[in-house]
Amino acid sequence: MTAGPPTIGHWRAGGPWPGGAERCGDVHDPATGRVAAQVAFATGEEVSAVVAEAVAAGREWAATSLARRTAVLFAFREALVRRREDIAAVITSEHGKVLDDALGEVQRGLEVAEFACGAPHLLKGAFSDGVSSGVDVYSLRQPLGVVAVISPFNFPAMVPLWFVPIAIACGNAVVLKPSEKDPSASLLIAECWAEAGLPPGVFNVVQGDRVAVDALLEHPDVDSVSFVGSTPVARHVYETGTRHGKRVQALGGAKNHMIVLPDADLESAADAAVSAGFGSAGERCMAISVVVAVDPVADSLVPLIGSRIEGLRTGDGRRACDMGPLVTGAHRDKVRDYVDAGVAEGADLVADGRTVEPDGEDDGFWLGPTLFDRVRPGMSIYDEEIFGPVLSVVRVASYDEALELVNANPYGNGTAIFTGDGGAARRFQREVEVGMVGINVPIPVPMAYYSFGGWKASLFGDSHAHGVEGIHFFTRGKVVTARWPDPSTRHGIDLGFPQHT
Ligand code: NAD
Secondary structure: OOOOOOEEOEEEOOEEEOOOOOEEEEEEEOOOOEEEEEEEEOOHHHHHHHHHHHHHHHHHHHOOOHHHHHHHHHHHHHHHHHHHHHHHHHHHHHHOOOHHHHHHHHHHHHHHHHHHOOHHHHOOOOEEEEEEOOEEEEEEEEEOOEEEEEOOOOOOOHHHHHHHHHHHHOOOEEEEEOOOOOOHHHHHHHHHHHHOOOOOOOEEEOOOOHHHHHHHHHOOOOOEEEEEOOHHHHHHHHHHHHHOOOEEEEEOOOOEEEEEOOOOOHHHHHHHHHHHHHHHHHOOOOOEEEEEEEOOHHHHHHHHHHHHHHOOOEEOOOOOOOEOOOOOHHHHHHHHHHHHHHHHOOOEEEEOHHHOOOEOOOOOOOOOOEEEEOOOOOOHHHHOOOOOOEEEEEEEOOHHHHHHHHHHOOEEOEEEEEOOOHHHHHHHHHHOOOOEEEEOOOOOOOOOOOOEOOEEOOEEOOOOEOHHHHHHHOEEEEEEEEEOOOOOOOOOOOOOOOOOO
């Protein structure tokens, strides 16, 4: 009898925990198409048990000195550096992105851990001496308690790391629910926390699907939810979480436009469009999916993009390739259906990823880079988030028409403008209704000490991820007004509203 695939479990009480594994999901190796493992799906009761332990561990952690907490953060940063190749390898084997790209993802997550090492400075309050006779006022920031993080498949390390180190530095306990498609990176991150000396129960992982998510959203002892994923689920998470009295930040989907003006350096613009359109097989929330070519740019730009696509190697991310497979067979089929729809709807198919010859096994979830020209609003390839290696070119007559197109889109995650005109770029950065803007930069992902987040249907809630907004999201403010008795002054009774004199 041959053994079945291994089962990936949870992380509880400072170590791995198999759970009951009553229900499981398949985890694929996208480059071979084989089921590499099963992942246990937590039940509502299992989630509750983990939350209860996190409440107790979180209380002790919140009472731990800032010096001790910061020492653990620094040690976590070192552990991540030591384990980054292991984490990248596991991402490539479950997500499919090429190894270099996976390493880049870990690096961007690591930068948030480095930012969180500065929490003592960021948690400092203000102090006003003598606001009234003998009265001082000062402010504190205190942890929330237990915070939930729910992450998508496309960044199995970076997205959890956008939130977890900051939440822990602020004195919270965390329950992470990773994507069921690529659950293993979360467990390596958990090992890094254990190596760093984080007390058991402060960082926990529950694997699962919507059952685990809904259990977290409805649990009375979960104080906040940080979600990243598609817009319909983000809306559900925001509405359910806030209805249950939680603080929620829910980052959703995207349709990112890159405007190319006639005065742009077209060679650089073509490089940028290909890098940002097909990196990670287009499975990035900051991928460029639409190039908006302002007349007469398209006639020159489309052939430049097309010739670059011809040089891209699609294949197993463990080999020397530019682009890996899609995450699952179902997702590949969905993206391929969009390509069929684009053809049927009358867009010009310039490069057809359906005919790709990958450097990998036949059963991998392959789809090569695909380029459409003369795409218009109303076509499904324009209107919907595809989340795959499909780049559309929309031709417009002017800057104003380009801006109108971007601002009419329901999403507002990222955008970019390519131009040699500083005035046009400055006008764009002020006029565009999008949260993250690139000027001659195609994927404007902010550094860890700024905050990441979109507008409109790309984010529900008030706070963006990491940076100072992250510190604020994971803490509650408190203001203290203090007077210490001074035997030389006595105020007596005064029923009037307090005024400072
Ligand atoms: P998804 O919405 O399918 O899943 C995200 C998480 O929600 C997963 O943990 C999943 O298990 C859970 N989930 C799925 N369906 C659910 C349901 N019905 N109820 C409760 N929970 C549910 O997203 P995905 O396919 O994993 O990731 C891709 C999406 O994420 C894209 O839309 C992409 O744009 C978006 N994304 C956005 C950002 C951003 O910063 N705005 C970053 C990365 C990814």
